[in-house]
Amino acid sequence: MKKNILNSLFLLLSLCITYRSHAHIGSSGVVFEGNAGKYALQVYVQPPDVIPGTAKVTVITDGNDIQKVHIKPIYYWFGDEGSPRSDEAFPVANQAGRYEGQIWLMNSGAASVQVEITGNRGKGTMIVPIVAIATVKREMAPSLGWMLAGLGLLLVGLLTTIIGASTSDSLQAVGESSNDATIKRRVRGSVIGASFCGVLLFVGNNWWNGLTDDYKRELYQPYTANTKVIEENGVSVLKLQIDSNSVKRRWLSYAIPDHGKLMHLFLIRKGTMDVFAHLHPTRIDTLNFEAQMPDLPAGKYLLYADVMRLQGSQYTIADTVEITKQIINGKAVSPLKDPYDAYAITNPLNTKEATVKSDLITICGTPGVKTKLQDGSSIVWEADPKKPLMTGQFYDLKFTIVSPDGTKAQLEPYLGMMGHAAVVKDDGSVYIHLHPTGTVSSTSVVVMQKRLNETSSKPIFLPTTAFKDSVDKIMTKLSVMSETERDNFLMPNMLHPDNKREHHNTVNFPYVFPQAGNYRIWLQVKRNGKILTGTFDAKVI
Helix, strand or coil, X not given: CHHHHHHHHCHHHHCCEEECCCCCECCCCEEEEEEECCEEEEEEEECCCCCCEEEEEEEECCCCCEEEEEEEEEECCCCHHHCCCCEEEEECCCCCCEEEEEEEECCCEEEEEEEEEEECCEEEEEEXXXXXXXXXXXXXXXXXXXXXXXXXXXXXXXXXXXXXXHCCHHHCCCCCCCCHHHHHHHHHHHHHHHHHHHHHHHHHHHHHHHHHHHHHHHCCCCCCEEEEEEEECCEEEEEEEECHHHCCHHHHCCECCECCECCEEEEEECCCCCEEEEECCEECCCCEEEEECCCCCCEEEEEEEEEEECCCCEXXXXXXXXXXXXXXXXXXXXXCCCCCCXXXXXXXXXXXXXXXXXXXXXXCECCCCCEECCCCCEEEECCCCCCCECCCCEEEEEEEEECCCCCECCEECXXXXXXXXXXXXXXXXXXXXXXXXXXXXXXXXXXXXXXXXXXXXXXXXXXXXXXXXXXXXXXHHHHCCCHHHHXXXXXXXXXXXXXXXXXXXXXXXXXXXXXXXXXXXXXXXEECCEEEEEEEEEEEC
């Protein structure tokens, strides 16, 4: 009885669905840096823990000439025409240039937050892609459940009494006493009232169960995979097979390249975190990918693989893989098949010396301390080593690279951007693939902006059976391009606003640490045609 009353009368109080981004692991917040017209902005979107629910949006502007800041959600499948009116974000006291506001997220799926700035430099808008998706059905507190059940029983009793009285006492003349006929009518009315309440509870319970089933079908389940490393013709090959039970297979047919690759895969040796690899597996079919392995030390490795779907939604597949072949003299047996693959070895956590002998060794750095890279150049994390890093605070992680002769290093684009970074917590519970634009891929921005430029209320392009062949053609086209052609093809949509075509020796990554703990950051840049990997440790409180 309690369950029926709760299900029927208090539906919304129990439909609490946690929202979190599934593009990375352990962090639901979205960090993005870019331009809105003539304004440079940093935006942090903290999603709600229920859907429908409100997302907190923080906007940091570059000046004091801002008049208004408006924000609103835009859903991929509904477009700009189906979006609600914007809400205003208000200045934060004693924090110049900082604005905060809230928006309602009513639907699951690919979406974005549109930020509109009005000021002395005119109007400007910026799109911040996000993903809203139900992941957990939260349980109601028992005390609240019993209280609501009691109120429900009281309502049923009152309704039954009212119907019984309306068919008996209300028909009596003034001053007339109750008789047997009156009592019979009251009982008959009460039975009818109770039956009516029972029908309402039955219909409401079925309605509730139907909605619950719909939510269960829409609940996000992380992609899982089975990964192994085998020897083929004397070369170690990583084979990743996505578990078909963890994903709607038809959607994986609509993967799109992100930074020119269908998959970005990271390997970190578990526990010691002293070995790192960034690989780009080739797709064999919808569920199977493979990549040539570097000659890495033996051990168990954490694996994080990023893929992107048609609507610009990013997914991370997490797994572990065992490598049994020991490293040979710290050098790869043969050149890697993909020239954009790279790996590095450093010292383990909580030690200052590497346990593996290798020409690839780079000692892990810390904020403010200059450390060596593989080609003899140096890198510095431009941060105050005496100032602790805090959770929930917006940071612009800035790194400067200096040539061996002390001059500014001449950095080159790497997969269409001036740098890539992976941030991993020591227990593997947090993983983020960072770009100079933040936690959001520039490809997602391009996909969402293209969708907003359409006038149709539905996307003009819908998935077709031919789309797999289209992706294959794109990947083939990219693979035969020269490096210059490839960079020219990727860079128009992927360069951070501050990272123009001219050479420079700094790269910035906006980020908000989601949890306290020990983190290791791997920064990758390109210089003189060689991919360099710098490693840094950070303690967050």
